[in-house]
Structures are given as structure tokens and as C-alpha cells.
Amino acid sequence: MIVAHSRAWWRATLALCLGSILVFVNLYAPQPLLPELRQLYGVSTLGVSLVMSLATLALAGALLVFGPLSDAIGRGGIMRVTLLLAGLCSLVLAFAPTFEVLLAVRLVQGFVLGGLPAVAIAWMGDEFERPALMAAVGLYIGANTLGGIGGRLIGGGVGEVGGAGAGFLTVGLVTLVGVALFWKLLPAPHQFTPRRFELRGALADLSGHLRQPLLLAAYLLGGLNFLIFINQYSYITFRLAEAPYGLGARWLGLIFLTYLGGTLSSSLSGRLTRHLSQPVCMALGVLILMLGTLITLADSLGWIIVGLTVNAVGFFLAHSMASSWVGRQAQRARGSASALYLVFYYLGASLGSLWLEPFWQRGGWLGVAIGSWLMLGVTLGIALWLWRSECCPAQASVAR
Incomplete structure (x- = not known):
């Protein structure tokens, strides 16, 4: 088991905090862009709000999928692949030709964004001793807030200068760089015991x-x-x-x-x-x-x-x-x-x-x-x- 403040603890905690930041950057980056998206696609205020609500609902649904699935196939792979797909979705959003395509991509993105939140704390529960778990979860939750703030600031700041497409493109590129670091930093699991997945x-x-x-x-x-x-x-x-x-x-x-x-x-x-x-x-x-x-x-x-x-x-x-x-x-x-x-x-x-x-x-x-x-x-x-x-x-x- 990983003990608190050891080198392995810092490496794993940094990786999971980085992953958390990337999740919430992608989730909340469109929020300050909603007025521009409304004008760009000619939709109502209620319609454009679906950009956020559909992603959030898809994320909630994904948690019920990725949590049980991770008990069967492991947690690290789910976190790595879903973060990569989330970054690619942001790149696609930058070039969405219609509002319907934009919503469809956000729905997919919301679903894959549920991968890391669904299993990160369970990964810690598997690998960390109790004092190490308590300290790491606090930092991980703190990273959630930084991601939420950062997503709004990046999306709004870049979007005000270069438009919504530039905002999505920037978020996508930042995410891909972050995923590369996450992929390298997250240690291999040693305490995880897989269980055969059965729906029942x-x-x-x-x-x-x-x-x-x-x-x-x-x-x-x-x-x-x-x-x-x-x-x-x-x-x-x-x-x-x-x-x-x-x-x-x-x-x-x-x-x-x-x-x-x-x-x-x-x-x-x-x-x-x-x-x-x-x-x-x-x-x-x-x-x-x-x-x-x-x-x-x-x-x-x-x-x-x-x-x-x-x-x-x-x-x-x-x-x-x-x-x-x-x-x-x-x-x-x-x-x-x-x-x-x-x-x-x-x-x-x-x-x-x-x-x-x-x-x-x-x-x-x-x-x-x-x-x-x-x-x-x-x-x-x-x-x-x-x-x-x-x-x-x-x-x-x-x-x-």
C-alpha cells in the first residue's frame, strides 16, 4: 500500500489531480461561450443551455457505467482512454458545422468525462493507506475547483479574442498535453483485484x-x-x-x-x-x-x-x-x-x-x-x- 507523502504518493496524487483539472476544464469551458454560441447558431437561450445540461446529465449517467466496469477491467485504463477522448471531443467542437452536431459531440464528451470521476477515488481506496487516502482526496477535490475555474477562464478569455472555435481548440490542445503527462505519471496498480463483470x-x-x-x-x-x-x-x-x-x-x-x-x-x-x-x-x-x-x-x-x-x-x-x-x-x-x-x-x-x-x-x-x-x-x-x-x-x- 502507498503511504502518505512518499514519492509514489506524490506521483499518483499529482496525476489524479491533473486528471481532475482536465475533466472540469472540458466540462465548464463552454459556459462563458454560451452567448456567442447562441448568436452563432441562431438558437434560443433555452436551447443553448443544453450545451451544459446535456454534458452534465451524460456525465452522471456515465458514472453508473464506468464505476462497475472498473471493478472488472481496472481503473487506470479507463481514466487514460476517457481523458484522451474528452480532449479529442473539444477539438471536434471547434469545427462543429451545426448546432445539432455540437450537442451530439457534447453528449459524447459528457459521457467520457465521467470516466475519471467515477473511478479516481476508488483507485486511491485500492492503493493508498487510510492516512494517505484522506490527504490525497482533499487535494483531488481541490483540483476539481481549479478545473472549474480554469475552464471558464480559458474558454472565456480565448473565446473573447478568437471566438468560440478558438476556445474549444485551445481547451482540446491543453487537454492532450495534460493527458500525455497523466499517462506517464499514474503508477501501475498493485492492490487491485479484478472481478468478472456481470450486469446482474x-x-x-x-x-x-x-x-x-x-x-x-x-x-x-x-x-x-x-x-x-x-x-x-x-x-x-x-x-x-x-x-x-x-x-x-x-x-x-x-x-x-x-x-x-x-x-x-x-x-x-x-x-x-x-x-x-x-x-x-x-x-x-x-x-x-x-x-x-x-x-x-x-x-x-x-x-x-x-x-x-x-x-x-x-x-x-x-x-x-x-x-x-x-x-x-x-x-x-x-x-x-x-x-x-x-x-x-x-x-x-x-x-x-x-x-x-x-x-x-x-x-x-x-x-x-x-x-x-x-x-x-x-x-x-x-x-x-x-x-x-x-x-x-x-x-x-x-x-x-
């Missing part, structure tokens, strides 16, 4: 994970937290685009730099587990997210930015703890267990507007904050239940 067995594994209370609780915590966190960004842009702020699209895009707070908390989460249990860290993350939401009620733009940064700190702390909890608690089929966590995660993102929209319509941003606190109260209760289960071994063994 894969479905049984997924069903088994859902019947484990300690896993289901982490799935719900991650999905419901993301439901609030990512959709708050949508509603805060509506607030800041109106008077008295009147921010334009370029400045609204820069709000995602507050994700850097999550990069910091994720990278430090491994150290925090030396002093606090994982469920306590999850609860702490939820409380910080609730505090950040309170700060965003201020009228000052500066305090709003502070609040969003605090939100990112809390959310990514809880997310890194919940995802690594799944990798540790799954007794078998870790690939499908980790994939199922991310399915809940991305489904939460897609359903968040259904929960927050009524609060927004009735109470504006204060309503969004109230809706957020109600849901976060649920996830705080889940974290405390996990803490109680961990403190009572007899209860935890029954739950399993």
Missing part, C-alpha cells in the same frame, strides 16, 4: 450500496449540499445583475474565483482528520456553508464575495470528507460505490433550481437563504447521525 452483479452491487445506511447517508449529504451550493451561484448572478450592483457577464463570471476557498479547504481537509473524525468534519463544513449564506445577505458587494468564499470553504470540506468516507466504508465494489456518490452529487445540481426557485420568487435572495438553511439543516442532521454511528460501533455494524 453490477446491479446487485449498486443495490447493495443503497441498502447500506452509512453509504446512503453520505450520498444524500453530498447531493443535497451540492444542490444548494451550485444553485446559489445561479441566483446570486440574478441578484448582482440587477440594481444597485449592475454587474456585467464578465464580472459575474469572475465570481467563480471564490471557488478558491474550496481549493484551500479541500487541500487541508486531510490534516483536519488527524484531530476530528470525518463525520464531525462534514458537520463543520455544513455549518460553515450556513454561515457563508448568512454573510451573503449583506448589501455590500465585498461582503457578498466573502460570503461566497466562506460557502466554498464549507462545501468542499464536507464534500471531500463525504466522498472519502464512501471510499473507506465500501467493503466491496468501491468503483461503483464512488460512482454512485457522484450520481447523487450531479443529480443534486440538476434539481436544485426546483427547490430554490419558489423561495426566490417569494423572497428574493433572502428566500434563497431560507431555502438553503432548511436543506442544510437536513444535511447537518445526516452528518451528526454518521458521527453517532461512528461513536457506537455496535450500531454501525448493524447498519452495515
